Amino acid sequence: MQQSNSKLMRIVPPVLLIVALIAIWWVAIARSENHIFPTPPEVASGAWALLQDGTLLQHIEASLLRVEMGFGLAFLVAVPLGLWMGWVSGAYFTLNPLFQMLRPISPIAWIPVAILWFGVGDFSPIFLIFVSSVFPMMVQTTMGVRTIDRRYLRAAANFGVSRWVLFTRVVIPAVLPEIIIGMRIGLGVAWLVVVAAEMIALNSGLGYLIMDSRNAGNRYDLVIASMIIIGVIGLLLDGLTRLLEQLSIVKWRYVR
Incomplete structure (x- = not known):
């Protein structure tokens, strides 16, 4: 009860x-x-019309696919690189200044570069998503390794385990909570960036839908509907990521 x-x-x-x-x-x-500004029923009516003809789902699928690809690539790069930088001091002191210099650059500032390199197709937003989400995950993973409670490392060393076993059986499980935090931050930024990129360089996705609705007869009902959908999807993505925190392998670090 x-x-x-x-x-x-x-x-x-x-x-x-x-x-x-x-x-x-x-x-x-x-x-x-x-x-001019729509009421809630007008927004719901406009969204329902787009849902019925399939247009809304097409835009949602396009945005989610770009985020999936860009974020997936960022994860594959950021987590191994972060583990390596956190575990090997030489790698950390060599690479960290460069990444700390690149990290504050706004993902939006990369849009002209992305268009120059990849044109106005899907590769531009995927690149922007990669750039925006790779640094939060990498930094969080690196700091997670470097701040592991030394009791775990000393306890493992007392059993004479090898450095590789120590890394795979102690370090990686201990840093999983920090990796998940980095994923939550990176995914949130990625979802924000894909919408901004679609407003500028694409002809599909929720960002494009906002700009197209604004330009096609001031359809502010669809603009507001798109904004609400973006927020709801962002909330769902964050909720799905938080479910990873419930895994037993993630919880063990906090057991006292």
Whole structure:
């Protein structure tokens, strides 16, 4: 019973907040007599029309596919590189200054370079997603290795395990929580960047849908609907990533 109440307390307040914001939005539009900005029913009607003819799903699939490819490539590069930099001091002190110099550069600043290198096809947003998500995962993984509690390493050393076994059986499991945090940050940035890239250089995806709706007769109902869908998908992606935190191999580091 107590567990059920706890779940309700986590669900009910945010739902009530969203309902209240929608109500405020609806009342504000009705009182202002603004005929340009859409009401919630108009947004829902526009989104439903796109859903019925399949256009909305096509744009969602295009955006998700680009994020999947760019983020997947970033993961394959960032995690092994981060583990190596965290484990080998020479690699860390050699490469870290370069990556710390590149990391603050906004992914949006890479858009002209991406278009110059890859044109206006799918490779440009995939590259931008890669650049935006590789650094958070790499830095988080590196710091996770370098901040491992030395008790684990000393305990393993007392058993005379090899350096390779120490790395694979102790270091990697211990750093998994930090890797997941890096994945959450990287995935959030990747989803943000793909929408921005689609506004500029593509003819499909949710970012393109926003710009196309704005230019095609000021369809602000579709603009707002696209923005809401982007937010909902971002929330779902973060929730899926957080499920990894429930794995037993991830939890063991926090056992006292």
